[in-house]
Amino acid sequence: MFCLCCNPSSSFSASGFFAEGLTDTVPDVTSALQRRAAYERRKAYSRAPVIHPAQSEFIVRNVQALTMDADIGALPRADIHVRDGEIVNIGQALQASAMLEIDGNRFVALPGLIADHRHPAIDALADEGGCDVAGADAEDIYRIVRLAMLDLMSSGITSVYHCAHKIGADRAETAMLAQIDSGLRGCFSYPSSAADKQREVLTELSERWSAERSDYRLEIGLPPEDGDGIVCPAGEPVASGLVPESQEADLAGCTIGAALRLKLDPRVGSLSPGKRADFILVDPNIAARGHATAARALVSARDINAANVVLVCIDGRIRKRNGVVVEPNEGLIRKEGQEAIAHLRNPATQQSNRS
Template sequence: MNGHPIKRREFFRGAAALGSLGMSGILADPVIGTRSAGQLPARSEFVVRNAYVMTMDSALGDLANSDVHVRDGEIVAVGTRLIAPTAKNIDGRNTIVLPGLIDTHWHLWTSLFRSLSGDTKERGYFPLSKRLGKAYTPEDMYRAVRFATAEALFSGITTVHDFNHNVRSLNYAKAALRALTDTGIRARFSYGYYQAQPSEEATDFDSIAALRELMTDSQKNLLSLGFAPREVSVYKMYRRDWEMARKLGLPITVHANSSRSEALEIELMSKEGLLGKDVQLVHATVVTPAEVEQLAKSGTSVSLTPYTEMRGGFGFPTVGQLFSARVLVSLGVDTTALAGNADMFAIMKAIQSVGNARAESEFKLSPRRVLELATIDGARAMDIADRVGSLKPGKRADLIMVSTMNLNMGVFTDAAHLLVEAAQPSNVDMVVVDGRILKHNSQLTALNVEQVIREARDSLVAVRRRANWY
């Protein structure tokens, strides 16, 4: 498959014209326009009152019948009977309030392929994504990323890690960033390769560096930039790429040891000195004890995506091995082409079930420990734990409110068990990102859901037609 890498000259022509406009300038694009962008709600002052508050902070713990005070996007206080005379009161009775859920690995652009992966090798996920990825336009990229992000917010996911491996030109990267910005979600955009990029073709770091500089000029922006290189087993210039990424200060995320055909990639990375706290590996499904030890010693984290790892035939997630070695573990959606949806509650339940099944113990992974993977440990893996991941005064206000007044939640027992074993996205009544209420009364507040769905469908029809994939 032929691709279209970003050219240095092309990027700097655009950067020169838009650099003075900051982040909003680089994200503006005549191809995408503004017709799809909703108006994000303003940050306001409010107090959620009388909720069961799971702070996910080791010092604060859980607080029954308690309040969370938010002002100007920041958590001001957590406690009982908080005094806030100018704040709007939000009734938290019969709800659980906890930090927003954090996804640490998701190819958002593949959201148009929901459950499209077929029943034969020729119609499977990898042929599907390569063929249809080539047929994408920047507008398709925008619609796909927005579609995925809308589902994330609806499901209670307040941070996503967009591992974008279909960046076919500058406009594609801009379109993805624009979609993330328009929805108001917190995100890392990991700048990747494109589908079927030739292994001898070098990564264009000039464009990545310029994009990084433009993004860091906007201190209040919810987006950060990472690097998503090709696997070390298929790309021979990996040393150059990792060195360049580290010079730019970019966190690195790479698929590794995903299946038996890709075994011992971690061993190679360890020998080459590539592992470290700035590195996140994805899947690590087939690992040796020595490799797990190398991950632990280097501080490398691992994102597990249980539904795609099992549905795609990679194998069972290695959560027990990683936990035993004290490797930092977090959770991801990966792709709804295989996972079907972006249900982080189901992902938590799956990882607990797999961990306990492999250990042959009901008690190997507790629901509370699993909940940490989707909150504070996810924040640690994304290097944003100083800002989000727990409900602690001084942190940014990323939180969700889950109703217990539904048939699947109606008997309140242990909150952690209830969330991991019983909760569903439909139970999420309110979602707050950086102090903005983006879902309230079970409805998204900043997006026209019908339009998001309609335009995603239109793009899929057009992409399949261009790719001749029926």
């Protein structure tokens, strides 16, 4: 859902991004050196190294699947076969095998939730007294965004449209790197009211980080100078009135609906063979709230949170399993993020940012 800082009639073009350790070497030496320099700067912001789980072949057995695929529908009992980051097949009692098989008998599987529009840094600070992110140094921006993305992932969100509203142009690459390092899929952009310097930086980042890959996880949005229309990653117009407020938490609206709005539906948004393996498992016993069945329990995205999300898979990489985040540096990421928030809450820091 677009917020007040962004004009719902804005537009952007997009390209994919390389993520460290996830893509092949490219012949553009200059861009490669610039990316390497950015990664080296990033190391100074955090003591938590970036570790991406490996893509593995696995099968989730005996789940109740809310596929969000009109041709497949909801399956009361299904297996999900994942290989090379892709959903190979979904159906009952699949005749397939893998080294890793996950028992999903008590759980509901559905596509990962897609956050249409978020300000991770601002939202994190709003929860801590409404501090201003403008003027924050690179270290604080990186730590706060990485913490915010970790929390989003743990709650079942696998794709994020990251609006960098109020983040200075000189911190754009830092915020983008934090999103890449989080492992989430999504888009990084500024609102349609972006200043010329912010537009210029986004263009530079697009040229520096763009990739020609069908499974890339991050895109960049370039707001148009005229602010006319809305153009999403695939370059096609999006209908106005993205999601009625009364439906914004509807499961279909937060999965396949959001994927359609952001033109991500060729890759994610449903549990369909051939799509990237972005999905979650939810424990209906925690979400049920007195409902008799899992389907009745999970009628809204509000029924899903970090407490009942037991597994998160993004691009075939398991990011959370058995209710535990698969991130060896989770404690350090949280500690550094909270320290950054505390730093920005300091009145002296806020006064310095304003001056």
